[in-house]
Amino acid sequence: MRDVPFARRPITINPVNSPTSGQCEDCDARHVGLCDALSDEDIGFLARVAQRVVIPAGKTFIEEGDPASHFYDVNQGNVRVFKSLADGRRQVTGFMGVGDFLGLAVSAQYAFSAEAITDVNLCRFERAPLLQVFAEFPALERKLLDVATHEMVIAQEQMLLLGRKTAIERVTSFLMSWLERSEPFPVGASKPAAAKLSLPMSRTDLADYLGLTIETVSRSFSQLKRDGLIAFTDVHEVTLLKPQRVAALTAGDR
Amino acid sequence: MRDVPFARRPITINPVNSPTSGQCEDCDARHVGLCDALSDEDIGFLARVAQRVVIPAGKTFIEEGDPASHFYDVNQGNVRVFKSLADGRRQVTGFMGVGDFLGLAVSAQYAFSAEAITDVNLCRFERAPLLQVFAEFPALERKLLDVATHEMVIAQEQMLLLGRKTAIERVTSFLMSWLERSEPFPVGASKPAAAKLSLPMSRTDLADYLGLTIETVSRSFSQLKRDGLIAFTDVHEVTLLKPQRVAALTAGDR
């Protein structure tokens, strides 16, 4: 949303190329999407039902209630997934980033909307053919089940946050989980002394994710600043000065 | 599920009752568990990894953080699924009833606890062997993916409720969704003039499910009573006198 003169740039769609190479070059080693469930030579089959899509920041590319035609792998950028009420109240159910899979919470229609926060690169799979491919490669289906399982865990965690945590607990919980996502390989038990985090989403997104108002989110951040636990270099870049003490405010599980 | 229930073969591992009859009388025609993904003769294979379990009301049978050893199908009674914080705050993430599947929101450990609300009959499947069976019967895995998908939709709906709805919207939303679960076959578009609902869970459960206090739940019910929209014959039995008008208070989706 920030660097957005291109809010009207079109969505581009391309075939996934180089099935011959056996590599989907959009998917890097840390990709947790569909690709890493397959061997190199099998990825070519996946490419048969895949397209690459580029979404400009701010664009809605999944609309709640529309027929659920595609799955998506996020290859670049960040996405907000949300539901909304008739009067405009909005609940962001998740932020998706590189390697995340999109399109499981679905019956015949999408149960959610999705918008690009930054410019976003996606791999798009048509649902029907993909379900065919499952028959050939059960590993894919297993992968999807694993993804769904993991999403359920996160969803329940979020319900706990939304139903029972205070404002500061919500904000610190978010910071710690976002830290974890940003550092997929924590390496050892020791938390670093400080960690810099990019927060691509707006305060409004954050508020709608945490079930708060932007003012309350802002005030919570300010309090954490005052207490010397975090610092902002930019509105969208926070440093956890005392990760331990931030973590202590999350009212962790159990 | 189909007319023919769980097993044409005896349940071999822990036959609680009537294996000789060749029928799992616990699974009635409306069962939406694992069984209905399989043909009659294949169900026998499922039985290889199944046990029947009876849980008395109030008993905790899944403890958050314990190694995730089993899946469960609910065959009788009601279950509350929840997470809790160190200080005792609790979030009920769902109420499970006949036909519901339990145990997906799991990594190596259970991410939730589960307790019997009423006396409960379960079919229990060991995870490891069940995953083996998947190889033989991919339909099972597909079924599980469908279940997970459906759970995701419900979870997101609940996040919207917890993050953005008012007390009365939460209570009426619950009533309408519980009504839907209780009447799996709505038959035609017309809502009945009145519908009687059994609410097996306590007010505390309800409060912890809706992210409210018992007092607020009670007050919301009282207001709906005052407005002539519902009536209680018993604390655990409510009648929706004006389902339409109750539905109008839910702040429905989109």
Added chain:
DNA sequence: GCAGCGGCTTGCGCTAAATCAAAGCAGAGA
């Protein structure tokens, strides 16, 4: 029958967060 107990309801302040309002602030365009 009735005393005790656990769960539910009701009344009454109280408070965390929402709402309303007014500045800051930084990037985009002229």
Added chain:
DNA sequence: TCTCTGCTTTGATTTAGCGCAAGCCGCTGC
């Protein structure tokens, strides 16, 4: 450079829902 615009922060006030406390209601056991 300066202004405009959209986002963010901060302050003042309001309020929906909380927390406490008292009373109620229906069961259980004596």
